[in-house]
Amino acid sequence: MTQKMNTEARREQIAGAALKLLAERGSEGFNIADLAQSVGLVPSAIYRHFEGREDVLDAALSVFRDKVYGLVEAARREAGNPLIALELLLTRHARLIESGGAVPHIMASMSAPEGHAARRAKTERIFRGYVARVEALVREGQERGQIRSDIDPTAAALLFAGMIQPAALLRHAEGERFDITAHAAQVWDLFRRAVARD
Amino acid sequence: MTQKMNTEARREQIAGAALKLLAERGSEGFNIADLAQSVGLVPSAIYRHFEGREDVLDAALSVFRDKVYGLVEAARREAGNPLIALELLLTRHARLIESGGAVPHIMASMSAPEGHAARRAKTERIFRGYVARVEALVREGQERGQIRSDIDPTAAALLFAGMIQPAALLRHAEGERFDITAHAAQVWDLFRRAVARD
DNA sequence: TGTACATCAGTGAACGCGCGTTCACTGATGTAC
DNA sequence: TGTACATCAGTGAACGCGCGTTCACTGATGTAC
Numbered sequence: 001m002t003q004k005m006n007t008e009a010r011r012e013q014i015a016g017a018a019l020k021l022l023a024e025r026g027s028e029g030f031n032i033a034d035l036a037q038s039v040g041l042v043p044s045a046i047y048r049h050f051e052g053r054e055d056v057l058d059a060a061l062s063v064f065r066d067k068v069y070g071l072v073e074a075a076r077r078e079a080g081n082p083l084i085a086l087e088l089l090l091t092r093h094a095r096l097i098e099s100g101g102a103v104p105h106i107m108a109s110m111s112a113p114e115g116h117a118a119r120r121a122k123t124e125r126i127f128r129g130y131v132a133r134v135e136a137l138v139r140e141g142q143e144r145g146q147i148r149s150d151i152d153p154t155a156a157a158l159l160f161a162g163m164i165q166p167a168a169l170l171r172h173a174e175g176e177r178f179d180i181t182a183h184a185a186q187v188w189d190l191f192r193r194a195v196a197r198d
Numbered sequence: 199m200t201q202k203m204n205t206e207a208r209r210e211q212i213a214g215a216a217l218k219l220l221a222e223r224g225s226e227g228f229n230i231a232d233l234a235q236s237v238g239l240v241p242s243a244i245y246r247h248f249e250g251r252e253d254v255l256d257a258a259l260s261v262f263r264d265k266v267y268g269l270v271e272a273a274r275r276e277a278g279n280p281l282i283a284l285e286l287l288l289t290r291h292a293r294l295i296e297s298g299g300a301v302p303h304i305m306a307s308m309s310a311p312e313g314h315a316a317r318r319a320k321t322e323r324i325f326r327g328y329v330a331r332v333e334a335l336v337r338e339g340q341e342r343g344q345i346r347s348d349i350d351p352t353a354a355a356l357l358f359a360g361m362i363q364p365a366a367l368l369r370h371a372e373g374e375r376f377d378i379t380a381h382a383a384q385v386w387d388l389f390r391r392a393v394a395r396d
Numbered sequence: 397t398g399t400a401c402a403t404c405a406g407t408g409a410a411c412g413c414g415c416g417t418t419c420a421c422t423g424a425t426g427t428a429c
Numbered sequence: 430t431g432t433a434c435a436t437c438a439g440t441g442a443a444c445g446c447g448c449g450t451t452c453a454c455t456g457a458t459g460t461a462c
Contacts, residue, residue: 004424004438028226029312032416044417045439053416108306111367114227124371131364155384158368162360166329169309170356173322186353194392202405202457230449242450243406251449 002040011049013039015059019067022060023102026109030057054116061119064106065126071096072133082141083196086134086160087188093164094184097171104165105172131157138195148197156195163187200238209247211237213257217265220258221300224307228255252314259317262304263324269294270331280339281394284332284358285386291362292382295369302363303370329355336393346395354393361385 005013017038021030032053036043050056071092079085096103110123134157141147147156167183203211215236219228230251234241248254269290277283294301308321332355339345345354365381 001423001439007438010438024311026310026312028310031414033414041438042440043415044419044441047417048438105306105310107367108303109310111370112224112226112303112307113222113370114224124367127364127367128371131368151388152384155381155388158364158381159361159385159388161364162362163357164360165363166325166356166359169305169322169325170329172309172311173326183353183356186350187357190349190353190357190392194388199406199456205405208405229447231447239405240407241448242408242452245450246405 002045007049010039011059014046014049014056015063018056018060019063019106022057022064022106022109023100026105027057027112027115028109032056054119057110057115057119058122061110061122061126065129068103068126068130069133072130072137076137081144081146082137083146083192085137086141087192089134090160090163090184090188090191091181094167094180097164097168098180102168104168131161134160141195146197147195151195159194160191163191200243205247208237209257212244212247212254213261216254216258217261217304220255220262220304220307221298224303225255225310225313226307230254252317255308255313255317256320259308259320259324263327266301266324266328267331270328270335274335279342279344280335281344281390283335284339285390287332288358288361288382288386288389289379292365292378295362295366296378300366302366325359329359332358339393344395345393349393357392358389361389 014035018030018035021035021038032043032046035056036046046056050059072089075085075089075092076082079088093103107123107127111120111127113120131154135153138147138151138153138156138160142149142151142153164180164184164187167178167180167187170178171180212233216228216233219233219236230241230244233254234244244254248257270287273283273287273290274280277286291301305321305325309318309325311318329352333351336345336349336351336354336358340347340349340351362378362382362385365376365378365385368376369378
């Protein structure tokens with residue numbers, strides 16, 4: 001028998017493993033049997049800690065949310081100003097995708113209309129929260145005079161969010177041959193030229 | 199009994215209906231029973247015209263490809279110059295999403311790693327073909343002096359592809375309240391400023 | 397133009413696989429005395 | 430510190446539903462004569 005763990009620790013472990021599987025295979029390919037195996041358990045053991053598949057997905061989404069929001073916070077904290085924070089954030093997104101984080105893929109897969117309505121709603125809430133945080137950075141940049149004041153912060157934030165999305169798809173398609181970090185740098189130049197003052 | 203049709207006509211009809219369902223529900227939510235019902239047939243009748251579910255999805259992807267490539271061609275043909283062609287293309291993407299075309303959603307759903315490898319490969323090929331066409335427009339713009347020559351056409355094309363993607367997600371989340379056409383106009387301003395000469 | 401026949405799209409019942417979920421049981425862990 | 434007991438995480442067999450797929454049959458359509 002696999003080593004026992006108290007249910008809180010197990011929940012966290014399972015939710016983390018679920019997010020990893022989700023990134024690799026999407027919500028359609030995600031199944032309880034593989035999840036259980038990835039943490040060294042038997043499928044039925046999952047039900048000691050979660051009510052069911054949907055409950056696991058919900059927990060994985062929470063882990064995802066904390067991770068992504070944490071990325072924004074870290075960038076804001078570490079950078080001296082909003083524009084550099086955005087650049088740093090983009091670089092880290094690129095790195096996350098490179099290491100298999102598959103952020104856009106998770107977003108798309110979880111917000112797909114086939115799933116439970118609650119799951120979709122939560123995914124969309126997470127996305128809106130992300131956009132709102134980027135928007136706040138843009139506003140701050142405007143106040144500090146780094147970003148042109150005639151720009152709509154929402155539009156800029158959505159453009160920012162879209163910068164890595166297509167690249168992630170290409171990355172999947174072409175694998176190693178596609179250099180996502182180099183791409184991020186080039187697209188950042190374009191973005192900067194679009195929004196920066198001067 | 200439903201009116202008989204020759205198999206070629208039925209195939210086209212079914213493939214079109216499949217694409218519509220795909221846009222509404224994603225590949226996970228797509229099932230043979232609903233597809234059959236949407237064309238007024240019984241599930242088993244689908245197998246008169248297709249080898250199986252995967253074959254239907256393949257046909258739907260072909261319809262999708264022709265539709266999207268057709269959009270690019272039309273924009274190029276109707277516009278006087280590359281920059282206007284891109285603007286026109288963006289507007290039409292926005293309109294397509296508004297009317298439920300769900301382009302980004304189909305891309306994401308069909309390229310998800312859970313499906314048949316062949317299906318994923320085809321989706322990625324379609325996407326690359328799309329990017330290549332936009333890239334060609336960018337190059338043409340550079341030759342004509344409309345677009346700055348120090349810009350990497352691939353980066354510009356990928357940025358272009360990303361412009362409507364996040365908006366599509368928000369559109370799903372917020373529904374009518376989110377004006378995708380207005381968003382497209384704002385983001386176009388940003389894009390134009392990033393790539394246009396002067 | 398009318399009749400006989402072949403073809404083939406559409407039907408509905410049945411099958412079977414995958415997979416999420418349940419349940420009675422086990423045995424490890426930690427607590428009470 | 431040692432023993433008895435309660436708790437609870439982990440197990441494996443079994444169930445059942447959804448859904449893609451098969452198959453023998455039907456009857457409409459179009460062609461040959």
